[in-house]
Amino acid sequence: MSKAIYYVSYPLKKGASVPDFLAAAEKLNNEFISKQQGYVSWQQFRDGDIWADAITFETMEDLKNFKVVSKNPSELAEAFYAFINPNPMRCKTHVFAVERTLTKVQ
Numbered sequence: 001m002s003k004a005i006y007y008v009s010y011p012l013k014k015g016a017s018v019p020d021f022l023a024a025a026e027k028l029n030n031e032f033i034s035k036q037q038g039y040v041s042w043q044q045f046r047d048g049d050i051w052a053d054a055i056t057f058e059t060m061e062d063l064k065n066f067k068v069v070s071k072n073p074s075e076l077a078e079a080f081y082a083f084i085n086p087n088p089m090r091c092k093t094h095v096f097a098v099e100r101t102l103t104k105v106q
Contacts, residue, residue, distance in 0.1 A: 002059075002060075002097050002098045002099065003040065003056055003057065003058060003059070003097075003098040004056070004057045004058075004059060004060040004062065004063040004095065004096065004097055004098065005054050005055065005056050005057075005063075005095070005096040005098060006053075006054070006055045006057070006063055006066070006067070006093075006094075006095055007052065007053070007054050007055075007092075007093070007094045007095070007096060008052065008053045008091070008092070008093045008094075009050055009051065009052040009053075009090075009091065009092045010050070010051055010052075010084050010085065010086070010090065010091040010092075011049050011050055011051070011084075011085045011087065011090050011091075012049070012051060012083050012084060012085060013082075013083060013084065013085045014085070016083045017083075020083070021080075021083040022044075024076075024079045024080045024082075024083060025042075025044060025053075025080055027076055027079070027080075028076045028077060028079070028080045029042050031076055032074060032076050032077070033055065033066075036057075036062070036065070036066045036069065037062050037065060037066075038057040038058035038059055038061075038062025038063070038065075038066075039055075039056075039057060039058075039062070039066075040056040040057060040058060041055070041056045042054070042055045042056075043055075043056075050090070056098075060095075060097055063095060
């Protein structure tokens, strides 16, 4: 079974504090997301004003279960979402199955 990645890209709200946003993400990760079945890691990326999250789970089933429990956002999730501009033209969500991983050849 291959790992699964929940990928979301989005802009932050105008004037949002990046350090506060990152602190909210870390708190959400440490107190909720990392405790979900099959959680592996959460990476955050940035390209100018666009941010992206890639949350990796052991299996697609684990990711699907995470999406179900996340449908009713907790206070921690709401604090994180408060920084995000939910513009549907700029927010993208994908669920990927990892087909292969290439690593450095020794």
